[in-house]
Amino acid sequence: MVGTRLMMKDWRILQGDVLERLRELPDDSVHCVVTSPPYWRLRNYGVVGQIGVENTPHEYLEKMLSVFREIRRVLRKDGTAWVNIGDCYAGSGCGGGGSYESERRGWQQCVTRRVPHLKRKDLVGMPWRLAFALQADGWWLRQDIVWSKPNPMPLSVTDRCTTSHEYIFLLTKRPKYYFDAAAIRIRAAPSSVQRWQQDIDSQTGSLRANGGAKANGTMKAVGGRPTTECRDKQRGHSRRHAGFNERWDHMTHAEQRAFGANRRSVWEIATQGFSGMHFATFPEEIPRLCIMAGCPEGGTVLDPFSGAGTTGVVALRLGRKYVGIEINPEYVEMSKRRIENDAPLLNKISGD
Numbered sequence: 605m606v607g608t609r610l611m612m613k614d615w616r617i618l619q620g621d622v623l624e625r626l627r628e629l630p631d632d633s634v635h636c637v638v639t640s641p642p643y644w645r646l647r648n649y650g651v652v653g654q655i656g657v658e659n660t661p662h663e664y665l666e667k668m669l670s671v672f673r674e675i676r677r678v679l680r681k682d683g684t685a686w687v688n689i690g691d692c693y694a695g696s697g698c699g700g701g702g703s704y705e706s707e708r709r710g711w712q713q714c715v716t717r718r719v720p721h722l723k724r725k726d727l728v729g730m731p732w733r734l735a736f737a738l739q740a741d742g743w744w745l746r747q748d749i750v751w752s753k754p755n756p757m758p759l760s761v762t763d764r765c766t767t768s769h770e771y772i773f774l775l776t777k778r779p780k781y782y783f784d785a786a787a788i789r790i791r792a793a794p795s796s797v798q799r800w801q802q803d804i805d806s807q808t809g810s811l812r813a814n815g816g817a818k819a820n821g822t823m824k825a826v827g828g829r830p831t832t833e834c835r836d837k838q839r840g841h842s843r844r845h846a847g848f849n850e851r852w853d854h855m856t857h858a859e860q861r862a863f864g865a866n867r868r869s870v871w872e873i874a875t876q877g878f879s880g881m882h883f884a885t886f887p888e889e890i891p892r893l894c895i896m897a898g899c900p901e902g903g904t905v906l907d908p909f910s911g912a913g914t915t916g917v918v919a920l921r922l923g924r925k926y927v928g929i930e931i932n933p934e935y936v937e938m939s940k941r942r943i944e945n946d947a948p949l950l951n952k953i954s955g956d
């Protein structure tokens with residue numbers, strides 16, 4: 605495991621209110637923030653001072669803005685912040701699935717109060733309200749990633765579709781920042797792989813110039829050779845322009861295949877049950893992708909709403925350091941045990 609190479613002071617989880625504990629962290633000390641804050645009025649985490657129980661979206665956003673100002677202070681100039689957040693409807697149990705989950709597992713649940721300017725059953729749009737508020741507050745809103753869930757919580761709604769996605773926003777302090785796109789590349793489409801496997805040298809004319817014939821369902825062959833009909837003009841055109849394409853041209857087919865394609869902005873990731881007492885954990889694949897792209901090896905990852913410590917577990921596995929903040933002492937203890945069981949050779953920072 606990569607993480608076992610880390611030495612002293614690999615991780616710590618600070619118990620307490622996020623704002624208070626963030627204030628104790630030094631400026632520019634964190635490479636990457638990966639977090640899923642409490643959604644507005646979805647769940648009651650059973651602790652005084654918890655965020656998410658505010659009466660209005662405005663109050664919630666004000667609270668979140670204060671938290672994110674502190675996050676911006678502790679984040680390095682080239683750092684990235686990845687924020688996972690879902691939406692809810694006005695006038696109902698929030699979250700489009702909250703009531704089902706709450707009943708099934710016996711959790712206490714908040715009920716959305718009337719939202720100023722919104723009618724009952726209006727989508728609140730909280731992810732975008734938060735994203736725009738953070739943008740207006742100075743953050744660079746670099747991307748909205750859609751977390752698409754192939755196994756969404758079943759709902760009994762009949763007047764709309766079942767909600768099966770949430771957002772992950774990529775925010776930065778500067779327009780230039782650390783981002784390792786190659787670390788999260790996806791496998792190229794079969795048609796691309798097929799094209800790379802062509803013997804381009806044996807082709808002639810514009811097919812050869814265009815890096816091989818397009819290899820998709822419409823490809824036709826005359827005498828064993830692709831016709832100009834299936835030429836991929838766009839690729840031939842763009843490859844003459846960007847530096848990337850020049851490097852691409854010098855790669856072997858094997859290298860091209862290995863490099864794959866740039867990851868798309870829709871991430872299909874199944875929700876992952878967690879056997880511990882925390883009920884709002886995100887699947888490990890979410891922090892894995894965010895950390896691989898957004899934090900250099902050996903760097904420090906912060907989750908200011910640490911919960912069951914999923915971000916910490918993944919960060920340490922990937923050879924990064926971890927700082928978590930969590931208000932609920934029971935979650936803190938549980939997540940410490942989880943991390944210790946997952947990475948017994950790593951060292952906890954003492955004095956937290």
Ligand SMILES: C[S@@+](CC[C@H](N)C(=O)[O-])C[C@H]1O[C@@H](n2cnc3c(N)ncnc32)[C@H](O)[C@@H]1O
Nearest residue numbers: 621622649654655885886909911912913914931
């Ligand atoms: C959505 S959960 C995070 C789950 C986490 N991503 C995981 O996979 O385990 C949000 C967490 O924020 C915590 N929280 C709520 N208000 C807080 C506050 N004021 N300060 C610190 N933590 C808070 C809750 O107790 C909850 O564990």
